[in-house]
Amino acid sequence: MTTQSLSGRSPQEHYETLYSALLEADMYNIAQADKEALLLPLFKLLHDWHLTRSVHYHRLFGHTESPEEALAELPYLAVRLFKQLALKSISEDQLFRVLQSSGTTAQVPARVFLDKDTSARQSKALVRIMQHFIGKQRLPMLIIDSPAVMDKSEFSARAAGIQGMAFFGRKPVYALNNDMSLNEEAICAFAKQHNNTPVLLFGFTFMVWLHFVKALQRRNLKIALPKGVLVHSGGWKKLSEQQVDNSTFKQTLKSLCGLSHIYNFYGMAEQVGSVFVECEAGHLHAPLLADIVIRDPISLAPLPIGKVGLIQVLSVIPTSYPGHSILTEDKGQVLGVDDCSCGRKGQYFAVLGRLPKTEIRGCSDTGDKA
Ligand SMILES: [Zn+2]
Structure with a gap:
């Protein structure tokens, strides 16, 4: 048919x-x-x-x-x-990349089979949607993850997310070391250089909370990025176990980093590109x-x-x-x-x-x- x-x-x-x-x-x-x-x-x-x-x-x-x-x-x-x-x-010869979802170790990962057309469509769609919220300008970017996530031989959903968002950034700086500890030196240098200009921060919700917010709090460290825009995604499951909801998340980042523009989005590894971004009223919107x-x-x-x-x-x-x-x-x-x-x-x-x-x-x- x-x-x-x-x-x-x-x-x-x-x-x-x-x-x-x-x-x-x-x-x-x-x-x-x-x-x-x-x-x-x-x-x-x-x-x-x-x-x-x-x-x-x-x-x-x-x-x-x-x-x-x-x-x-x-x-x-x-x-x-x-x-x-x-x-x-698609046939084997059209296969461009297999995306693996970052499930917990006990689970079998989901596999998503991409050809070049679908992969290109995913990137362009993400750009169209996110531009609506963060503008067209490419901003200095702080990636709240470790550089090691990009090195794995199997392309993870985390790596795909970072690669997708990297389109909006320039001169990316990783906020975490390979052992997931805070790269204090890199973060402080980034904040010093950009304390009065727009910057983009991106990370997965639980990484931002567990490895960035918590680490800053433990070290009693505050950084000033008042013109920063934070985009984050990923489930709240790990955070709700710690009694952290969306408003606590936002307030804590405001007090630690001066961030007032924070956009959460909902999306699936199985549907990369078409993301549902939270608006100023705190609601997730379906894009066209x-x-x-x-x-x-x-x-x-x-x-x-x-x-x-x-x-x-x-x-x-x-x-x-x-x-x-x-x-x-x-x-x-x-x-x-x-x-x-x-x-x-x-x-x-x-x-x-x-x-x-x-x-x-x-x-x-x-x-x-x-
Ligand atoms: Zn709205």
Whole structure:
């Protein structure tokens, strides 16, 4: 089953045309109904695309119709299938890179198979989305991680995140040594040089807290980066165990480093590029290239605004692997549509942690396998 457009273009050409138009549009200025109308044909193409190219996707969804009216009709893969199956829609010779998620050592890592096109699309999408928040200028950059993370032979999601964000920085300085201790000398030199100019700081949430904030506190050290912008990402799980929530995180960084511009984003290693960034009002926003559906953890039916359920993430980016629609194991709720006080359009939402392991067993591994 392939989608042949009326103009006779191949599905790939059709996809590229629609995708380019989206990438050029404003990421946050299109109302939800109009956005869905733009996204639906792209997801239909992606569904058919992966049906004809991924053995596993075809086995699971070969009898599922492509969505006709709503994004919520799109079938979804359970995120843990990326640990269990080699999910790819490309041949071996098209393979450019395999991204490994940084799971805990006890877990099998997820594998994401990228070709050059998907990889390039991921980078460009991240740039379009983050530029909206941090501007187009390349800023001196403090990476809150150790340089060793980039050396590993297997490309980790952490390394991919740093590489993606490095586009916004120049003259990168690593805040941590290879043993994850604070590189006090490097940080102090960075702060001294840039104490009155805009800089970018980037790190994964738990690294920023455990290896930067805590280390500064232990050493009774404060640095002044009043014009700095901190972008951070990654789960709150490790931090909520330490009773650290988003507002504590922000207040502590303000008092230690003078930082008042802090942007958290939610994203998956399985959908690099289409990230959900937190706005000034503290809400996560879906950019034009992505969206979410909240589903009941037991029935998997879509839930209305305000109801807490599992987060399904949709992204128009991946063509090299069937990762355009994934049911996560994260809990969340849609807070509103088109009416956030920050002025951005579309859905905005909150992530409310992980579903406990016991609850996950209740839901199907494969989504709405027909
Ligand atoms: Zn907002």
